Amino acid sequence: MYDNKITVIFKYLTQLKQTISLENKFHILINMAKELIEVDRCTIWRYDATTEELVAKFAHGIDDKLRVPISEGIVGHSFCTKRTIILEDVHACNHFDTHIDCITGYETKNIISIPIINSKNEVMGVFQALNKQSQNHKFHEDDIKLLDLVVLYVGEVFESTILYENLEEKVAQEIQKNKQKDELLYEQAKNAALGDMIGNIAHQWRQPLSAISLMASSIELEKEMGILNVEELPKKMKSIIHQSQYLSNTINTFRDFVKNEKVYKEVDIIDEIHQAIQIIKTVLDDCNIALYKNIDENLKINLNMVSGELQQVIINIVNNARDILIEQNIENPWIKIYLEKKSDNLIISIEDNGGGAPEHIKSRIFEPYFTTKHQSQGTGLGLHICYRIVTESLHGKIYLNNTLNGANFIIELPLENNLV
Ligand SMILES: Nc1ncnc2c1ncn2[C@@H]1O[C@H](COP(=O)(O)OP(=O)(O)O)[C@@H](O)[C@H]1O
Ligand SMILES: [Mg+2]
Structure with missing residues (x-):
């Protein structure tokens, strides 16, 4: 079994190395998680500080950018408490918010929710895996370890994205400043x-x-x-x-x-x-x-x-x-x-x-x-x-x-x- 997992990890890490597009990297990582722990869907939620919401940036099966206030749902709970949450049966948990399933028309049965943490120990978002497909639909202890590995990479790509966005903003500001100088x-x-x-x-x-x-x-x-x-x-x-x-x-x-x-x-x-x-x-x-x-x-x-x-x-x-x-x-x-x-x-x-x-x-x-x-x-x-x-x-x-x-x-x- 481990040989099998290592082959999957190797396959996706090779793909990750071959692309410089940050967006592609996120897609590779959700696919990697999906195949590694055999779940139906994965979602990467990014924290939006201006609205205090979590935004589904990359997800299987959702096109629209879903938004959830950090005070709501398992995803919000995981974000606020900085804790990994495993729910074998979502309906047995009162934090579970059926609202999202209503919007997506998808039936969530079980979830692993892991906070994405940066090098300064700040939470940047949440990684979620939904609906275990194998092993009697029950998560295994190894699943958490494997997912932790994926989330580690997600955190790194997240930091690069933020760095890149800041850089882009700075470049835009400099261009604007130069334009003003030129006009003057x-x-x-x-x-x-x-x-x-x-x-x-x-x-x-x-x-x-x-x-x-x-x-x-x-x-x-x-x-x-x-x-x-x-x-x-x-x-x-x-x-x-x-x-x-x-x-x-x-x-x-x-x-x-x-x-x-x-x-x-x-x-x-x-x-x-x-x-x-x-x-x-x-x-x-x-x-x-x-x-x-x-x-x-x-x-x-x-x-x-x-x-x-x-x-x-x-x-x-x-x-x-x-x-x-x-x-x-x-x-x-x-x-x-x-x-x-x-x-x-x-x-x-x-x-x-x-x-x-x-x-x-x-x-x-x-x-x-x-x-x-x-x-x-x-x-x-x-x-x-x-x-x-x-x-x-x-x-x-x-x-x-x-x-x-x-x-x-x-x-x-x-x-x-x-x-x-
Ligand atoms: N016909 C010319 N012969 C020699 N030098 C010139 C001539 N025209 C311009 N220059 C040089 O080019 C410089 C820049 O000219 P310009 O941009 O019109 O600024 P300014 O006349 O205010 O000095 C001048 O200071 C001068 O040194
Ligand atoms: Mg002159």
Whole structure:
């Protein structure tokens, strides 16, 4: 007989070793118990601390997850008292709760109920074997020993399950935290870019605003002094209207940057580049930086993208070029913006003659917060946001090549996915 039992134990322990799935392990263990002590059914109950119930996790013959309060039934009694209970005739015991049989439609005649205990001596659940099939339907002393062996394994798998669940929860929490950090970073980068933009716009507005104010006050003064030339009035008014119109247009461009929701639409790439140039032009003029364009105006390419995003990329790169040209005090400083189509890609390159970025920082410039500027000058977020816009929104690539003159930022936009 022992040879027979050892063969069964060996068979199931081999199966147990061959699977890494914790769920499979539980199924193997209830089958092992069933065959070892020749019972009809086995159930593994797991304690649920939130509801103070025992939940039938793995069982023969039950599909639904049965729940029993720990204050009820043999299973509850075994859990609360941490004791093994053997009932040869369930009906002779007043702890037996017929309620479960009513639900399952199964007739329980006899039971062994063993608490599942962890390495800290805490009860995690209960193992039950129902209805002895052989030996006159009577449990044997050896049955308890054999079941104790199975429950020992069940306890171990239980602990692994809890460890795994905790780990899973921790991983989920970390992923959530990272996501929040990433969103915060993006928000910061956007705000930093916005700050730069406002700087550019303020610069751009200064000249037309002072022209408007100058013209209006000269009209007022001439009127007061009685020397107002009415003939010239429409010309002056037209100039004021023209300048205001120009300001109003720049507001439209600016509005695209502040919008929070990302709306993809058909955007003319050349328009987008021109608008970016319009925003940075005044600042570059004021710093005596020449801006050269080599844009094939015949290229009529519309891409599906968020209006304003590519402008943001160009402005960031040009602002960096401006910074380096001023910092290095370059004679005859210039920035070149090129646009060309190369097979399935649209290539925008922005080159300057500022000497380029040293090799040892080249691989880090797109990292968030990487800056070589003084704290008050740089946030280190400009190129990071460029990287994210180009890779995430436009599905393209952005990288830096140093040329003999200086830095050359290349943006490759695939036409395949984005073309409209
Ligand atoms: N045109 C350029 N020439 C040389 N170095 C550059 C150029 N553009 C960017 N860099 C380097 O990349 C760093 C990161 O740029 P960026 O992310 O825009 O942050 P920030 O401008 O706030 O420093 C800069 O501090 C600078 O060292
Ligand atoms: Mg920058």
